[in-house]
Amino acid sequence: MLGDGALAQLKREGRIVVVGASLAGLRAAETMRAKGFAGSLTMIGDEPCEPYDRPPLSKGVLLGRARADRTALPRLRSVDATWRLGVPATGLDMAARRVRLADGDEVPYDRLLIATGVRARPWPREEEAELDGVFVLRTRDDGSALARRLDEGPKRVLVIGGGFAGSEVASACRERGLPVTVAERGAAPLVGALGGVVAAVAADLQREHGVDLRCGVMVTALEGDASGRVRAAHLSDGSTVETDVVVVSLGALRNTEWLHGSGLGAGPRGIACDAGCRAFDIRGIVTDDIYAAGDVARCPHPLFGYQFLSLEHWGNAVAQGRIAAHNMLSESIDRLPHMDVPAFWSSQFGVNIKSVGVPSMATEILISQGSLESRRFVGVYGYQGRVIGAVSFDHGRWLPFYEELIEKTAPFPPQFTTVDRHADGQRPLDADFPDPSVPSHGPTVTLSGYSPADRRMTFTPAH
């Protein structure tokens, strides 16, 4: 707890350090200045460039419609910061309140925001990962290298992993007329995020667009030629795919190694923090001067049983960056919880996919509008009798309604007629997730209020 005047002093002449100069860090910095923070602000980033936007990297950039080195994030206001770019943070001294940098410098802070995000999970065998033609896609350098290689017209692109990023890469390749194979360990692409019912539609979309989709297989080895260029991939079903470009799309690793030994509650699953983005130390005690936001943060979400959620979502980075910034500069009573309903989008094969809530927690799904066959629909996800998520394929204008259902913990299956008035879709199906996670039981929280200004959490204790 800050003493009288301490907060005012912090705002006037404090030192705030933001480690991670990407979306969450930038929006946080803008929010601090907007809230009147007049002290010194240092932005530390491991990449040598100003904050940029990543979603275009797997879409417009691969289509050749945008340049990877030209996706700088728009600045919503001046942040007047000292930028330490191209220099990763290598350590944290919580007692002395200093961040160590790779070049030996130490930067002192009064408040620290950690927004170091994630990096692409590399191909596990280092030797194979280093073959020419093997790519990951996370940074602008990754994007520009891959786009350049696609420009050269490879014979076949192999995408390892059929998640959103992998599917978007496959979509861009097909749009450019390049032969593509997608190898997915699960039963269908997107199955982990959206479940089997919806994933079946994603699989159909891929095949219709000419993707050679192989599900239920793993890539066991990549093979190079004499000059060190990748030439083939071997699959667990014994088959071989001849390919000259491999895109490894196996998810992400959280950038927390630099915090090892610092005493902060950080690990491979991210940095644990409270609903107000304050980081926990390894003893499970919340710190008051260290905050985390974005992909690297793991926050309990009031709407989902206070389960700790790590969300690699654009919107989450923006929202948490703002919440963390606000809370850093507020007395405890004025702090805000991060309670935005999770949301994400993807566009692939000409279809706009949007989601709200946490579909992967669900056990059931009901197609409430449109139809799976037309690839235009809304699916509502249910868990323990309540609506917990929704997904839309080219039906995004209806999604705000489902977001409200989630906020109000509306019952599942929803018992109403919709404008489509079709009979077949009103029955819940097994959502068919490969590995259902179980949220904690107990009390629930709903959001209420008619305007964002009077939005409140209503706590309903368990019986």
Place this chain on the structure above:
Amino acid sequence: MVSIAVDLNRCQGYAQCAFLAPEIFTMHGDEALLYNPDADEAQREKLAQAAAACPVQAILVDAVDEPAEAVPSAR
């Protein structure tokens, strides 16, 4: 150059931007929006029209002009 980003969580595919500034914004299918994140200075006026017309105000445009704000290049 003008930096642009679109909050595609907000975007509902009304396509006003793609009607009014087709050089920058294009629809990919019926609902998905593609955009050039780095528009020419010459397109600023149309960009302003597109951003103003967005019914969900999802288009974010660089608001910082001052060169002092530019990030120093890496050493």
Place this chain on the structure above:
Amino acid sequence: MTQTLLHQILDYANRADPYPIYEELRKTPVHHEADGPYVISTYYEIRSLLHDPRISSDARNLASGNADPLAEPASEQSALPPGFLRLDPPEHDRMRRMTNRHFGPPHSPRRVDQMRPELHDIVGGLIDGIGDPSRIDLVEEFSYPFPVTVICRLLGVPREDEARFHTWADTLAASLDPDPDADAAERDKGAAEARMQLGMYLAGLIEERRKNPGDDMLSQLATTKSQDGQMTTMELLSTAALLLIAGHETTVNLITNGMLTLLRNPDVLQRLKTEPRLAVPIVEELLRFEPPVQLLPQRTTLADIEVRGVTIPKGSTLWLILASGNRDPQRFENPDHFDPDRPDIQHLGLGSGIHSCFGAPLARLEAQFALSELARRLDNPRLLDDPPPYRQNAVLRGPRHLRIACDGVRP
């Protein structure tokens, strides 16, 4: 006897300034009188309901007496199917996609953008043609002929036929107003007659376009086949009727309301003179401040719906008062102030959700060109009547005439 709020909305005496009634309405966000509709007047509730799949726009769900003359065949001989404005998915989505194919992205991404020079020329020509600058009726001389010319060119409807379809369009537009007191049968009859006449007129045009297709929308709608199939002749007629009426009964009000508002806010008008780009936020603020479609009176509930603690039973008619939501102080600071510098103008002026205004980008450009050129070219313009005389319509609200005077017309 004091009038109910519903009657006050419809009462012509309140046409010039309905906003105090809306303010009164907002005290009861879900307002309901006897057997009447449920009236929703606050911003967040209207916006939610526009995205609520339990709300139907299908004319066939409406209780009789509230039938929509634009869509609902009141008698067998005029059996035009509803235009997509009055359809629900999936039919709505299919018809709107087929229509949009020839209007906007992804298939016709530059159509509206390429109309800019033409819009500029039409505006210039109409201002050149203004007669006595001391007695201008802006509606007759400018705000009506401009969008009519544009929609005629876009659709491929001969401009010289305007006198014929104007009467039908006016009848149909007027009959959009809900009127619990009027003789429903009598009104429906007039509307059905107008609708049939308009349909027959358009049928002739379409037949002609099928033989000699041009690059207009009617020709393209009549001859194109896509994944969604081809429009039947009846679908084509109702779509064409919808576009023709919507394209020229709404933008006229946006432009006229715009000039009226600018003349009441001379500081903004002065800025626009020297800063034509200001037309962009001015038009957005206008769509909030004086929206050309004041309310949507024709939606019905397909289920019991709870709004602000009130249960609206299944089968109820809803009125969504867009113009009131736009003045909701919960959403907009100082809402009765016209302020084009307002940040974040997410107005409801063009609706929201799947039925949001189809012609929105064109309406925006038309209004921007119109207002910036009027501001630039009219020398010292002033209102001769304030308030001006209004059209009867409560839904498509706007001045019947806007008499202004100026010292001259600049080149």
